[in-house]
Amino acid sequence: MKDVRTRFAPSPTGFMHVGNLRTALYEYLIAKSFNGKFVLRIEDTDQERLVEGAVQVIYDTLKQVGIFHDEGPDVGGDFGPYIQSKRKNLYLPYAQELVKSGKAYYCFCSKERLDSMHKGEHVFEGYDRHCRDLSQEEVDKQLAAGTPYVIRQKMPMTGFTTFTDVVYGEITIENTELEDQILIKSDGYPTYNFANVVDDHLMGITHVVRGCEYLTSTPKYNLLYEAYGWKLPTYVHLPMIMGKNEDGSVSKLSKRHGSTGFVDLVNEGYLPEAIVNYIALLGWCPKDNREIFTLSELAEYFSVDGISKSPAVFDYDKLTWMNGEYLRAMTLDGFTQLAMPSYKKVFPDQDLDWGVLSSILQPRVTKLNQIADMIHFFKELPEYSTELFINKKSKTNTTNSVTMLEAAIPVLESLDYWTTESIHDALLALPEKLEVKNGTLLWPVRIAAAGMTVTPGGAIEILTILGKAEAIKRLNMGLKKLKDENKE
RNA sequence: GGCUCGUUGGUCAAGCGGUCAAGACAUCGGCCUCUCACGCCGAAAACAGGGGUUCGAUUCCCCUACGAGUCACCA
Numbered sequence: 001m002k003d004v005r006t007r008f009a010p011s012p013t014g015f016m017h018v019g020n021l022r023t024a025l026y027e028y029l030i031a032k033s034f035n036g037k038f039v040l041r042i043e044d045t046d047q048e049r050l051v052e053g054a055v056q057v058i059y060d061t062l063k064q065v066g067i068f069h070d071e072g073p074d075v076g077g078d079f080g081p082y083i084q085s086k087r088k089n090l091y092l093p094y095a096q097e098l099v100k101s102g103k104a105y106y107c108f109c110s111k112e113r114l115d116s117m118h119k120g121e122h123v124f125e126g127y128d129r130h131c132r133d134l135s136q137e138e139v140d141k142q143l144a145a146g147t148p149y150v151i152r153q154k155m156p157m158t159g160f161t162t163f164t165d166v167v168y169g170e171i172t173i174e175n176t177e178l179e180d181q182i183l184i185k186s187d188g189y190p191t192y193n194f195a196n197v198v199d200d201h202l203m204g205i206t207h208v209v210r211g212c213e214y215l216t217s218t219p220k221y222n223l224l225y226e227a228y229g230w231k232l233p234t235y236v237h238l239p240m241i242m243g244k245n246e247d248g249s250v251s252k253l254s255k256r257h258g259s260t261g262f263v264d265l266v267n268e269g270y271l272p273e274a275i276v277n278y279i280a281l282l283g284w285c286p287k288d289n290r291e292i293f294t295l296s297e298l299a300e301y302f303s304v305d306g307i308s309k310s311p312a313v314f315d316y317d318k319l320t321w322m323n324g325e326y327l328r329a330m331t332l333d334g335f336t337q338l339a340m341p342s343y344k345k346v347f348p349d350q351d352l353d354w355g356v357l358s359s360i361l362q363p364r365v366t367k368l369n370q371i372a373d374m375i376h377f378f379k380e381l382p383e384y385s386t387e388l389f390i391n392k393k394s395k396t397n398t399t400n401s402v403t404m405l406e407a408a409i410p411v412l413e414s415l416d417y418w419t420t421e422s423i424h425d426a427l428l429a430l431p432e433k434l435e436v437k438n439g440t441l442l443w444p445v446r447i448a449a450a451g452m453t454v455t456p457g458g459a460i461e462i463l464t465i466l467g468k469a470e471a472i473k474r475l476n477m478g479l480k481k482l483k484d485e486n487k488e
Numbered sequence: 489g490g491c492u493c494g495u496u497g498g499u500c501a502a503g504c505g506g507u508c509a510a511g512a513c514a515u516c517g518g519c520c521u522c523u524c525a526c527g528c529c530g531a532a533a534a535c536a537g538g539g540g541u542u543c544g545a546u547u548c549c550c551c552u553a554c555g556a557g558u559c560a561c562c563a
Contacts, residue, residue, distance in 0.1 A: 011563050046562060111561075126559070150561055168493065177491055177559075185561040192563045216492050216558050239494085240556070248498095250555080278500095281512095285501060289511055308501080311556065315499050318513040328526075363526040394522065427522095442522030454524045 004036030006207045008062075008069070009043050009196065012054030016061045016262040018314065019211065019241045019253060022279040026238060027209045028067045029280075029302040039203060040072030042083045043196070045189045055083075061262050064272045066295045071203075079203040084195050091190035094198055094228075095151045095183045103227045104183060106149045107131040108142045126179040127152075151184040153224065161219035166236045167307045168212070173219045181220055193217070197224045205233055212237040236304060239283045240311040253314050260314070269367030271338075274323040282312040292325060324366035335362045342371035346379055356420060356464050360457030374456050378465055381474055384451040386485050389478075391453075394439035398482055401444035405479040407434060408445050409472060418468045424460050448478025 006027040010020055031038040040062070042055055059074060071077025081087055098104035109130055132154060134142075142149065155178040162172040183194040190198070200208060208221075215237045225232050242250040243257030259265050265275050273294065280298050281291065284306050293301065327335065336358040343354060357375065365371060389401040396404070411426045431441045446459035449471060455462060463471045 009563090013563090043563065049562075107561095114561085148561095171492070173491070179559075182561055187561075189561090191561070196563090211557095212493070213557055214563095237493095242556080244499085252556080281500065283500095287502090289502060291500095291512060310494050312501090313499060315513070318500065321513055324526090360525095364524070366525095391523080437522090439522050444522095446522060450523090452523085456524070458522050458524095460522085 002204075002206060004031055004034035004206050005039060005204050006031040006036065006209055007039040007041050007200070007203065007205050009041045009199075010058055011043050011046065011049070012051055012058065013049070014051040014054035014057055016057055017253070018260055018262060018265070018275070018279055021061065021065070021262050021275075022241065022282060023209065023211060023238060024062065024067060025065075025276060025280060025298075026236070026284070026302075026307075027207075028069075029299055030207055030209055030236065030304060031070075032299040033302050033304075036206070037070040038067075039077065039079070039205070040069040040074075040082060041199060041203070042073055043192060044083060044085045045185075045192060045195050047085075047187060047189060057263070064266070065262075065276045066272075084190075084199065087195075087199070088189060091195055091198055092184060092188070095190070095194070098153065098183070098227055099151060101227075102154070104151050104153045105132055105134070106139050106143070107152045107180075107182075108134075108147045108149050129180055132180060148186040150182045150186050152180040152182050153220075153227070155180050155220070155223065161222060163218055163222055163232070163235065165215065165218070166234060166304050167239075167309060168215065168237055171215065171218070173216060175219075177216075178220055178223070193220060194224070197221050200233060201225070201228070201230045207236055208233045209236040209238065212239055236307070239308055241279075241282055242311045242313045244313055250311075250313055257314065258316065265319075267369075269369035270319060270323050271326050271368075274319065274326045277326075278319045278322050282314065283308050292322070320366045327365055327368075328363060330362070332358055332362065338368060339365075339371055342368060343375070345372050346375055352378065352465050352467075356461055360461045364456045377450050377452055377455070378462075381477070382451040384447070386482055388447045388451075388453050389444050389482065391439075391443050394443035395437065396440055396443045398486060400436075400440065401447075402479065402482050402486065403434070404430075404436075404441045404444045405448060405475055405482070408441065409475050409479065412463070412468070412475070413472055415468070418464065420460055420464045423463050427460060444478070445475065448475045 008024040008027050010016075010024070028038045030036075040058070042058070044050060055073070062069065069075060071079060071082065073080070073082040095104060099106065107130070109127075113130075114127065131152070156175040158175060160172050160174045161178075162170060164170050181193055182191050184190055218235060218237075222232055241253045243253040243260070244250055245257070253260050255261075259268050262272075262275065266272060276295055277293055277298075280293065280302075284302070285308065286301050286306055287303075290301075327338075330338070332355060336354050339358060339361065340354070343352070343357070361371060361374065365374070386398050390397050407430050408427060411430065412423065415422050415426055427441065427445070428438065431438045434441065442459045446455060446462060447453070449459060449462045449466060451474075466474065
């Protein structure tokens with residue numbers, strides 16, 4: 001059997017949408033699951049849409065998620081060049097070949113004429129095939145006069161075309177639905193449809209994997225393959241990824257649904273591994289319904305028959321959960337490394353006990369960008385009201401909190417070593433002595449240390465991270481605050 | 489509007505003629521606990537509707553409804 005080859009053929013728009021990324025992922029996985037090759041080809045035939053640096057975005061993204069292409073503009077290969085603009089003059093001869101054999105023709109219709117046809121009351125009738133049967137003399141005359149032209153493919157005017165898609169099954173389209181599509185644009189560049197087919201054939205692509213928005217235009221592609229007598233590729237059309245609108249409806253995932261670019265998601269604090277894992281599951285399900293996969297595990301388990309037909313709504317909640325799973329599965333050091341930029345954002349030139357900090361943060365963080373807000377109270381004690389000292393479950397109020405702090409402060413002051421262990425032992429000896437529950441002591445200590453009711457980590461960890469001097473200072477401040485108020 | 493595809497809990501989804509219709513996220517309860525989280529236990533929640541086929545339909549066929557995609561010198 002011929003080696004399986006798939007390709008990712010993005011347009012360099014400067015933005016890697018998660019839909020595109022998922023397509024790339026599936027193309028890669030299909031190739032790998034057949035032990036085949038994955039090719040990157042840049043489709044930049046639209047000269048009006050060129051974006052500076054956009055190709056780099058594609059390289060960077062693929063690299064970040066660990067999808068490596070076997071062939072491509074940057075890594076080379078036997079079928080280059082892999083950038084369509086560099087293959088420009090390769091397409092015209094193919095189109096002319098079709099003209100010669102009567103399967104395509106020159107069209108001299110102006111844009112204005114074409115536009116006017118779209119404005120009719122009848123919604124879309126498509127191109128009226130005005131130039132389909134021009135005489136040879138007429139064509140020669142126009143060509144000699146230098147009239148701008150495009151080359152269009154002749155579509156059959158009767159009958160229907162059927163093809164089989166791996167996920168959607170057999171699909172039949174009436175040929176009357178097919179327009180005489182443009183192969184070569186008036187600027188000399190091929191259209192996407194044409195370049196795509198020519199390149200896929202020339203590059204030996206065996207499996208065409210793409211979004212299902214191409215499903216109904218596939219017959220056009222096939223008619224092209226047939227016109228040249230080329231072997232049809234296997235088609236794998238992927239269900240769409242949808243976004244939820246504010247009114248509850250859904251539509252194709254786009255920027256209005258939030259961060260839908262890979263870079264956006266990373267900036268928001270999602271891990272590339274988690275993003276890949278999550279999008280792999282949008283439209284595909286393994287036999288055993290497992291959910292957590294590394295990329296190489298995906299390559300091992302992936303199978304086209306697990307691809308679903310129906311569109312999937314992108315769910316940030318589930319992505320967030322999955323991101324948390326990845327964060328929690330890391331080593332403490334690994335987590336610290338990832339969190340360090342956030343730590344340094346709050347403490348640019350101060351070192352805390354990052355290990356202890358990470359140990360309390362790791363189980364609580366689901367997105368990296370939450371960290372800065374979570375740790376800001378370490379840097380600066382928030383303004384708070386003594387009401388925070390009142391907690392029913394811990395049985396604390398503004399009077400016994402005074403007792404607790406008065407008991408805790410000297411004990412802490414006497415500590416020679418300031419570690420979680422020493423603080424823990426010192427503090428937890430107190431409740432027994434005072435005949436109160438742990439919470440009654442620890443609650444006011446934590447409030448005074450943090451100035452907030454909800455904190456990442458408990459009193460002991462917070463004290464550790466604050467350091468002895470700052471910790472005791474905050475406890476004394478809390479004590480004073482309580483006393484001042486009790487006097488009134 | 490024509491054509492194409494789709495429709496299992498709020499979301500992702502398993503199921504491929506006989507199941508009390510899995511699992512996960514989210515939600516809600518409980519346990520753990522110095523708060524919050526993590527973890528553990530539990531609850532609620534679905535086959536769009538109508539016809540067939542069949543001893544039996546979530547599963548096969550048809551119709552309707554709803555949703556999506558497409559109909560460019562964009563990809």
